[in-house]
Amino acid sequence: KQEVTQIPAALSVPEGENLVLNCSFTDSAIYNLQWFRQDPGKGLTSLLLIQSSQREQTSGRLNASLDKSSGRSTLYIAASQPGDSATYLCAVSEWTYKYIFGTGTRLKVLA
Amino acid sequence: DAEITQSPRHKITETGRQVTLACHQTWNHNNMFWYRQDLGHGLRLIHYSYGVQDTNKGEVSDGYSVSRSNTEDLPLTLESAASSQTSVYFCASSDSGTNTEAFFGQGTRLTVV
Numbered sequence: 001k002q003e004v005t006q007i008p009a010a011l012s013v014p015e016g017e018n019l020v021l022n023c024s025f026t027d028s029a030i031y032n033l034q035w036f037r038q039d040p041g042k043g044l045t046s047l048l049l050i051q052s053s054q055r056e057q058t059s060g061r062l063n064a065s066l067d068k069s070s071g072r073s074t075l076y077i078a079a080s081q082p083g084d085s086a087t088y089l090c091a092v093s094e095w096t097y098k099y100i101f102g103t104g105t106r107l108k109v110l111a
Numbered sequence: 112d113a114e115i116t117q118s119p120r121h122k123i124t125e126t127g128r129q130v131t132l133a134c135h136q137t138w139n140h141n142n143m144f145w146y147r148q149d150l151g152h153g154l155r156l157i158h159y160s161y162g163v164q165d166t167n168k169g170e171v172s173d174g175y176s177v178s179r180s181n182t183e184d185l186p187l188t189l190e191s192a193a194s195s196q197t198s199v200y201f202c203a204s205s206d207s208g209t210n211t212e213a214f215f216g217q218g219t220r221l222t223v224v
């Protein structure tokens with residue numbers, strides 16, 4: 001059974017820092033991996049999708065990498081800002097298109 | 112712009128009542144999903160559908176049902192609401208093929224009293 005783990009569970013950093021969020025999964029036979037952002041009381045916003053044949057994806061200050069063989073993905077946030085404060089969720093999909101989620105990393109960026 | 116909408120956003124109901132949560136997407140996606148989000152458990156899959164007339168059980172399907180009569184809608188029904196079903200419910204949709212990016216609704220906060 002696929003399990004997704006995110007470390008750390010919570011992170012507090014000063015504004016301007018570059019930071020890395022980690023995601024690991026137990027079964028490397030994934031189809032895609034997607035990173036989401038969730039603000040308190042809100043829905044999930046898609047940040048980046050990495051297809052299984054890709055190694056990384058970039059969007060603005062965000063860069064996500066995928067290493068299927070080791071069961072790991074990282075989300076790199078450059079020059080963090082207070083507006084980046086949110087919970088970041090990693091999810092993997094298998095060939096069934098179902099997504100299995102980690103429990104998230106709660107990020108706080110201090111001004 | 113395409114979107115996925117849920118209604119109602121908030122609902123309070125009594126134990127034993129039947130409740131239906133609506134989900135409507137304009138992406139024309141084949142795949143639709145219902146998740147619940149609870150502290151300490153993250154998002155867990157309730158039911159999902161790959162197309163019209165297709166429905167499948169997820170990991171926490173007991174006490175829930177769905178039906179898919181068209182591409183756009185996947186309503187979630189709680190047959191007899193229980194306090195354990197107090198949660199935030201999210202609907203999502205995605206396409207098939209290689210780009211399976213999932214899009215989520217804003218959620219429905221359900222309280223069963």
